[in-house]
Amino acid sequence: MDYDYDVIVVGGGGAGMTAALVAHEAGASVMILEADGKLGGATWLSGGVIYAAGTSVQKKLGIEDTPQAMYDYIMTLNAWQTRPDIIRTFSERSAEAVEWMVSLGAEYEWVVKSGVDTVPRGHCTKGAGFTIGELLKNEVGAMGIETALNTRVERLLFENGRVCGVHADGVDLHAKAVVLTTGGLGNSPTMRAKYFPSAAQHGDIVYAVHDDAPFILGDGIKLGEQVGAEITGIDTGLVLPSAALVPNSVEAFLPPWMMLVNVDGHRFMPENAPYAVSGYLINEQPGARAYGIFDEKTLVEGSADKRFSDPYHTGEVSQTWDEDLIRKHVGTGRIKTADTLEEIADMCGINRLALRATAERYNADARNDVDTEWEKNAPRHFPIDEAPYFAVEVRASVIGQTSAGVDIDATTRVRDRNGATIPGLFAAGETVGCIQGKRYSGGGMGVGNALTFGRIAGEEVAKEVLANDPLPGLETA
Ligand SMILES: Cc1cc2nc3c(=O)[nH]c(=O)nc-3n(C[C@H](O)[C@H](O)[C@H](O)COP(=O)(O)OP(=O)(O)OC[C@H]3O[C@@H](n4cnc5c(N)ncnc54)[C@H](O)[C@@H]3O)c2cc1C
Numbered sequence: 001m002d003y004d005y006d007v008i009v010v011g012g013g014g015a016g017m018t019a020a021l022v023a024h025e026a027g028a029s030v031m032i033l034e035a036d037g038k039l040g041g042a043t044w045l046s047g048g049v050i051y052a053a054g055t056s057v058q059k060k061l062g063i064e065d066t067p068q069a070m071y072d073y074i075m076t077l078n079a080w081q082t083r084p085d086i087i088r089t090f091s092e093r094s095a096e097a098v099e100w101m102v103s104l105g106a107e108y109e110w111v112v113k114s115g116v117d118t119v120p121r122g123h124c125t126k127g128a129g130f131t132i133g134e135l136l137k138n139e140v141g142a143m144g145i146e147t148a149l150n151t152r153v154e155r156l157l158f159e160n161g162r163v164c165g166v167h168a169d170g171v172d173l174h175a176k177a178v179v180l181t182t183g184g185l186g187n188s189p190t191m192r193a194k195y196f197p198s199a200a201q202h203g204d205i206v207y208a209v210h211d212d213a214p215f216i217l218g219d220g221i222k223l224g225e226q227v228g229a230e231i232t233g234i235d236t237g238l239v240l241p242s243a244a245l246v247p248n249s250v251e252a253f254l255p256p257w258m259m260l261v262n263v264d265g266h267r268f269m270p271e272n273a274p275y276a277v278s279g280y281l282i283n284e285q286p287g288a289r290a291y292g293i294f295d296e297k298t299l300v301e302g303s304a305d306k307r308f309s310d311p312y313h314t315g316e317v318s319q320t321w322d323e324d325l326i327r328k329h330v331g332t333g334r335i336k337t338a339d340t341l342e343e344i345a346d347m348c349g350i351n352r353l354a355l356r357a358t359a360e361r362y363n364a365d366a367r368n369d370v371d372t373e374w375e376k377n378a379p380r381h382f383p384i385d386e387a388p389y390f391a392v393e394v395r396a397s398v399i400g401q402t403s404a405g406v407d408i409d410a411t412t413r414v415r416d417r418n419g420a421t422i423p424g425l426f427a428a429g430e431t432v433g434c435i436q437g438k439r440y441s442g443g444g445m446g447v448g449n450a451l452t453f454g455r456i457a458g459e460e461v462a463k464e465v466l467a468n469d470p471l472p473g474l475e476t477a
Contacts, residue, residue: 001164001174005031005146006465008166008175010153010223013041013213014447015429015454016181017136018100020145022458023179028465030145031175033168035152035215039140041183042210042430043450044133047312048125049114050101050451051444052094057108057123065119067091073117074441077276082437085410090435090452097451098123104135110313115276115442122444124312132447152215153182156425158227163424176465177424179457180414181450184237184402184430185218186210195221195404196237198283202397205244209400220431224406227425228416232407233433238400238440239279243292243392245320245329251398252443253309254278255321256378257302258292259362260394265345265354267362270376272308276442279396291348292392293341293359298382299323299390305379312443326390339387348391359384401446405433412457426461428453 009020012034020030032039053070071091075084102108107126114122125131140147148168157165157172165174185191186208192200195218199206210216221231242251254260256272262285269281271292282290294302300323309318319325329335336347341359345352365371366381406414406427413421429450436445 003174003176004165005029005173005175007177007179007461008033008173009179009181010166011041011180011182011220012039012147013181013183013429014043014132014136014450015457016179017140018451018454019179019181019428019458019461021136021139021143022455023462024143024145026459026462026466028462031173032140032145032147033151033153033166034147034149036213037149039137039147040133042213042216043447044129045210045212046129046132046447047314047443048128048130048132049312049444049447050098050123050125051114051121051442051448052098052123053091053121055095055098055123056102057098058111058120061111063111063120065121067094069119070094070121073115074437077116077439077441078437083434086434089410089456090449093452093456094448096455097448100451100455101125101132101135104139106131106135112312112443114274114444116274117442122312122442128314129447153219153223156223156227161423163227163422177426177461179461180220180223180406180425180427180431181429181454182220182223182431183213183216184210185221185404186216186399186402187214188217191218191221192399195234196399196402198235199237199239199397199399201288202395205395205397207248207398209250209398211248220427221405224414224427227422229414229422229425230407230417230419231404231433233403233405233436236404236436236438237402238275239283239396240275240398240400241278241282241394241396242398243320243394244397245325245334249319251318251320252400253311253318254292254394255302255308256376257298257380257382258294259359259384260290260292261350261355261358262290263287263350265351265358267358267374270371270374272376272378274442275400276440280439282394282396288395290394291350292394293344293384293389294382295384295386295389297386298384299326302382307379326392330390336391337388339389341389344389344391348393401430401436401440403433403436405431407434408432411460412453413460426457428457
């Protein structure tokens with residue numbers, strides 16, 4: 001067979017460019033096919049936080065950490081409902097992703113606690129995902145790696161028991177191996193309904209942060225399925241809490257100044273809980289919703305402090321929890337207001353007796369500037385005791401990351417429904433289904449996954465296609 005390339009990479013985002021660069025460096029000829037008119041994907045749009053343990057950046061900042069600690073945390077958070085070999089590999093090699101970015105010119109001033117562990121592991125790339133995307137793109141250009149933009153791969157070629165290329169734009173391109181790095185599925189309502197029903201349940205208000213990357217449509221799943229790939233990680237993506245007051249806005253953090261209750265009138269988490277847990281907790285409440293309750297004084301004084309919305313030091317602040325916007329939505333009826341908490345309860349369908357009891361406990365603590373029950377760590381605790389009162393509905397309706405995708409082994413080889421690897425097919429990044437587990441461990445898991453497993457895919461695919469002793473079905477040139 002005549003091969004056009006050693007390796008074809010499908011999707012030129014973070015994982016794709018990384019895999020291509022590593023495979024190219026090892027000596028393989030590589031082609032990147034990208035559906036969009038530009039490289040970068042969601043990685044380019046991202047906050048640029050990378051989850052990693054044992055990095056030189058942590059060391060410089062005096063943070064003690066080890067891959068074992070990261071492994072233990074992720075496995076425990078997921079109640080062991082995730083694959084140890086994948087999490088072991090991720091934990092042990094995550095630091096390489098950060099060191100590699102540093103070697104390409106990225107800078108890190110902040111490493112933040114982005115999950116619910118005590119160790120800061122969220123490496124905040126200066127300039128966010130834009131920096132990562134640009135550094136990778138420039139490196140791809142500098143290395144002379146061939147790239148075809150506006151080229152959406154529609155089919156995988158499969159011959160002699162092996163994936164041997166792709167079909168795109170009416171053309172067959174042959175390669176000794178293919179790496180799927182097509183990202184998530186957040187922009188496809190059909191794929192969301194099938195693979196992320198707990199997000200899709202919120203109907204019209206569902207929004208994926210991937211919106212500006214138009215081909216984040218789950219193509220990797222469809223391509224993998226054509227050759228028998230196992231699809232795993234169904235309904236395990238990251239959902240972020242949102243009041244949906246600003247259309248299509250990326251919201252990850254709730255303000256600490258309000259009290260959040262479910263329809264039973266009970267609080268169920270510290271209001272500013274990290275998004276590693278907050279969206280999941282809201283989805284688990286009756287009716288998969290919650291209400292943020294506050295009073296007039298809190299609206300004026302609390303909403304003036306925007307620090308809560310930028311824990312990753314990006315310089316961007318939330319628009320949603322702004323006094324003017326909230327008043328506007330009192331006018332549109334989206335936010336309820338009344339002179340008593342009982343009336344607010346009735347308007348929202350909240351148990352009024354429970355809401356009163358919850359507010360009394362909350363207020364008693366707030367007057368002492370503490371939260372003894374849910375241990376909310378806030379710059380200031382506001383009692384809710386001055387009419388008028390307000391209620392805003394909050395749902396976990398923003399998709400931060402999808403996790404359904406093809407199954408792989410720890411070397412990024414795609415597995416079929418029987419658990420065997422599919423010769424010639426590799427995958428990395430958000431299109432892989434077995435990396436995230438049931439819980440998003442913390443800010444940085446998405447980019448961390450893309451870069452870490454992108455590097456592994458690049459190494460492994462190069463090893464395979466450049467081997468002197470070819471695998472069955474793979475002819476040497
Ligand atoms: C606004 C935003 C903020 C985020 N912030 C963070 C953060 O700070 N930290 C974090 O860890 N995660 C974050 N995430 C998630 C993270 O960005 C992604 O999980 C990760 O970057 C995915 O990388 P990837 O390489 O797998 O996919 P992508 O970078 O999305 O790349 C996939 C590429 O494949 C292309 N493609 C798709 N289908 C085809 C096809 N059939 N043929 C050819 N090309 C195709 C797409 O056009 C795209 O360019 C954020 C996401 C967004 C959108």
